[in-house]
Amino acid sequence: MAGNKTLTVSVFCADPQAPDGGLQLKHWLRTLENILDEPETAPTAAAKLATLHSKIDYRVYNSIAQCATYDLSIAELKRLYIKEKSPVYARYLLQTRRQQPNEAMDHYAQELRQLLLDSVREPRTPAQAQDDRLLDAFIAGVSSQELRLKLLEKTDLTFATALEQGTVYTEARMQSNTYDRTRLLAGTTLHARPESATAEDADPLAELRDAPEEDPALTAAVTTRPKALRGAACFFFVFDADDY
Known part of the structure; x- marks a missing residue:
């Protein structure tokens, strides 16, 4: 192995999802770089990549197998393991x-x-420290959990940019609510009773009265019924005199 023969580095096999995976990678990389950066050996780029492959297990190797250089491999490992x-x-x-x-x-x-x-x-100036306090209070105090989530996704946020994004988000939410109200009103109008409807439209016997008079007696009975009984069911009983 290239580098200082008195130093050894273990095979790296940490799980990227482990809570301390990033810490394990940082410690392992420091040990590996101490070996590879020994000025007496100065390994070539190909030798550094070969050393890296020999000091990671097969699962870790599969995650960087597509990387053609040592630097690209290290960058990919940091992306996978170090969650800032x-x-x-x-x-x-x-x-x-x-x-x-x-x-x-x-x-x-x-x-x-x-x-x-x-x-x-990084070191903070008094003005930057004050901005940090404003930013902390702003994110902790916003009423929208969705906005807080969007702001926490940023790693280089300032109070000014957070305020700008909060303003844009609030205006967008108001516009979205307008869409919802318009859709709701459209649905209410669609199911509303037409203004041209009359009392006759609700009369279940209107169609029967307007039909051709096939039976004058029946038509007369329907049209002369009291208004309170219109729409009620009619029952006809046939009596046979021989039964009494």
């Missing part, structure tokens, strides 16, 4: 992190240090 948190979310976690029952004090302190590293990726 939104600085805003990291600051929120830092502010709300509490020591868990039976959690060692050293572990608790290490978690706080890691959250601090995630929340501050």
Whole structure:
């Protein structure tokens, strides 16, 4: 293997979805680079790629098999394993992190240090620190969970850009609600009773009265019935005098 013969690097086999997968990759890469960057050996690009392939298991290799160079392979591994948190979310976690029952004090302190590293990726000026506080309060206080999700997807957000995106989102929601109201009104009008309808349209016997008078007696009985009884069922009983 190219590099310092006194250093060894284990085979990397971490799961990309593991909570500490990114930390494992960072530690492994640092060890690998210490070996490959030894000035006495200066391995070629092909030798560095071959060394990388020999120090990852088959599952990890399958995820970078399409990468033709060492640099592309490392970039793909970082993309798969290192999930950078939104600085805003990291600051929120830092502010709300509490020591868990039976959690060692050293572990608790290490978690706080890691959250601090995630929340501050570069030195901040007083003006930038003030902007961070405004941004944190803005995202925590917005009433729309959907907007908060969109804002937390950004890793380079400022208060000004968050305010701009919030304004655009609010206007878009108002316009979308107009579409919904218009559709609702259109559906209500479609099912409404036509204005030209008359009381006769609701009379179930209107068609019968207007039909040709095939039986004058029946027609007279229908048209002369009291208005309160119109539309009620009619029953005819036939009596045989011999039965009485």
